[in-house]
Amino acid sequence: MNPNTRATKPLIHIRFEGRTDGLTYTGTADDPQLLRVWGNILPVAPTTGMYSAILTDMSSGVTPTNETKVTIADGAATMPATNGWWGDGLLLAKGAHVTIPCIGWFSDEDWQVMQALHVACFAKDTAAY
Numbered sequence: 001m002n003p004n005t006r007a008t009k010p011l012i013h014i015r016f017e018g019r020t021d022g023l024t025y026t027g028t029a030d031d032p033q034l035l036r037v038w039g040n041i042l043p044v045a046p047t048t049g050m051y052s053a054i055l056t057d058m059s060s061g062v063t064p065t066n067e068t069k070v071t072i073a074d075g076a077a078t079m080p081a082t083n084g085w086w087g088d089g090l091l092l093a094k095g096a097h098v099t100i101p102c103i104g105w106f107s108d109e110d111w112q113v114m115q116a117l118h119v120a121c122f123a124k125d126t127a128a129y
Contacts, residue, residue, distance in 0.1 A: 027092030037089035049081040050111040061096025076120040
């Protein structure tokens with residue numbers, strides 16, 4: 001079950017100076033820009049579970065905010081929910097771009113099932129990825 005009913009896109013209205021086009025985000029500032037991928041996904045910060053996001057059409061210059069918290073691999077970004085939710089996500093260098101068709105938060109139990117099925121994300125409005 002994906003309780004993600006509040007957010008279908010990353011939080012961009014706070015300190016993301018880049019350009020958005022649908023589900024594609026592009027860095028435009030000289031310094032790397034924070035894209036709060038999971039900043040508004042739940043009404044309160046969870047203490048368990050896993051955040052995930054599908055990353056497509058990703059250019060160089062898209063990096064995790066903190067490599068010990070956020071993992072980018074195999075076309076997805078993941079972060080344990082115990083790491084917080086507000087200040088972490090992706091950094092976009094000037095000209096870097098990424099499309100994010102799915103974001104989610106999943107309980108520990110759901111995440112184990114998803115990993116067994118090789119599914120990284122699903123949302124109420126999208127098919128499983």
